[in-house]
Amino acid sequence: MYNVLTLNKIAAVGTSRLGEGYSYGDDVQNPDAILVRSAAMHDMEFGDNLLAIARAGAGTNNIPKDKCTEQGIVVFNTPGANANAVKELVLTGLLLSSRKVVEGIEWAKTLKGNGDAVGKMVEKGKSQFVGPEITGKTLGVIGLGAIGILVANAAVALGMKVVGFDPFMSVPNALKLNPHVKLLKSNEEVMTSCDYLTIHVPLTPDTKDLVDADMIAKMKDGVRILNYSRDGLVNTDAVLDALKSGKVAKYVTDFGNDKVLCEENVIVLPHLGASTPESEDNCAVMACDQVKEYIENGNIINSVNLPAVSLPRTAGAQRICVIHKNDGELSKAILGKAGSVAAMVTKARGDYAYTIIDANGADADGIKALDGVVRVRSL
Structure with a gap:
């Protein structure tokens, strides 16, 4: 069990x-x-x-x-x-960042109690909520993984020009990308050429404050920034300063913090991307x-x-699974204690490797005793 x-x-x-x-x-x-x-x-x-x-x-x-x-x-x-759930929310944020829908809804609530006058008040007040259409505008997508690709392709379908960058984009992902998406050479090239920016990368030491004051200064005036990926990718102080100066027109984020709540031209969602x-x-x-x-x-x-490793089971063989340090001599030593090998596969990821061996007569205890072996399982 x-x-x-x-x-x-x-x-x-x-x-x-x-x-x-x-x-x-x-x-x-x-x-x-x-x-x-x-x-x-x-x-x-x-x-x-x-x-x-x-x-x-x-x-x-x-x-x-x-x-x-x-x-x-x-x-x-x-x-x-x-990915699809997040994509749909990003598209929602994209539209909300343009059309002042949230502000319009909140304002309309204040008209309650005015009876037959509401219709005229709506017509008179709606001009304060004018916002641009997204068709023909340029969307920049940082990170073209499962979510970024869906967002980019959907934006193309909505009539936007789309540029993107991902230094780690796989061949299968590249084949899924709409050919109208223009791939640029750096994050900076994307961020300085777009009207709307959406970020879809993990938070790492390299991506923390990816959007900071220096980068914002290089962007187009009136850029709209969307962060549905991770808190920390956009420097809060920098984006708030840029909103006050008008450099950034709107900031939409799925990661609220006390600084951005209730700020003008900020839309904060409670991490609804996958909800x-x-x-x-x-x-x-x-x-x-x-x-x-x-x-x-x-x-x-x-x-x-750990690396992705799969091996079909060999009928009648004992399966030995080994997590170990990524060392060539150690790999030889593991194989030396594997007995009669029917099939095997080993792959490394950084300092560690994973090996699956289908064999007869393997010395599992002997493998476990090798220096640099982390875990051994016999299935």
């Missing part, structure tokens, strides 16, 4: 896929796997039997990934599972499937701390 701890509510359509042989819930002790959404895990202690943590979502800033790698715990996420039942179901299904596949077959799909 495998025990799976749920730190947040995980949609039943996902947990039901675990099937027989699994016990799951928010009171599980000594878990073999953990399913999480937004719960903070950096102060948690992990037992020796914990094999995997699956984040039902894309971002994993709430998980101590380095600590997990050192302890041989695979961390999964679910890229693309909530749809469809998105929660998709994330739960993907997270549970990945955990199950790793626990039962040792295959790693969508890990953020």
Whole structure:
């Protein structure tokens, strides 16, 4: 029986896929796997039997990934599972940033009680909420992953010119991108050429304050900035100063903080990007499937701390799964204790590697004793 701890509510359509042989819930002790959404895990202690943590979502800033790698715990996420939900909210923000819809709604509420005069008051007051159309304007997209691609393609369909940049864009993602999206050579080139800017990158030391005072100064006057990715990508003080000077026309963010709340020309949403039942179901299904596949077959799909490694099972063979330091001599030593090998695959990611071996007569204890081996499982 495998025990799976749920730190947040995980949609039943996902947990039901675990099937027989699994016990799951928010009171599980000594878990073999953990399913999480937004719960903070950096102060948690992990037992020796914990094999995997699956984040039902894309971002994993709430998980101590380095600590997990050192302890041989695979961390999964679910890229693309909530992409459409976020895309739809970005498009909503794009329109809200232009047409002063939020301001108009709030103003209209103040007319309550004026009876038959409301119609005339509406006609007289609507001019204060004039805003530009997005058709023909240029949208800059920083980060062309699962979400960024959907946003870029949708903007093209809405009649916008779209420019983008992503230094890590994969070939499959490039093939999904609408050919009308113009790829530029840097974040700066995108940000200085667009009327609207949307950011879809993780928060790292390299991306923190990606939009700061210096970068804003180089942008077009009246630029509108959307941040549905991570708090910290846009420097709050810088964008507020730019809003007051008129350099930035609007700032829309899904990550509120005390400084931006109730500020003029700022629209703050309460992190609603993935808050749809469809998105929660998709994330739960993907997270549970990945955990199950790793626990039962040792295959790693969508890990953020170890390489993607999959190998079809060899009939009649013992499967040995090894997380180890990325060292050529160590890899040879592991293979030397694997017995009669039927199939194997090994891949590295940074300082660590993962090896799956289907063999007969493998010395699992001998492999575990090798210096630099973090975890060994025999399936």
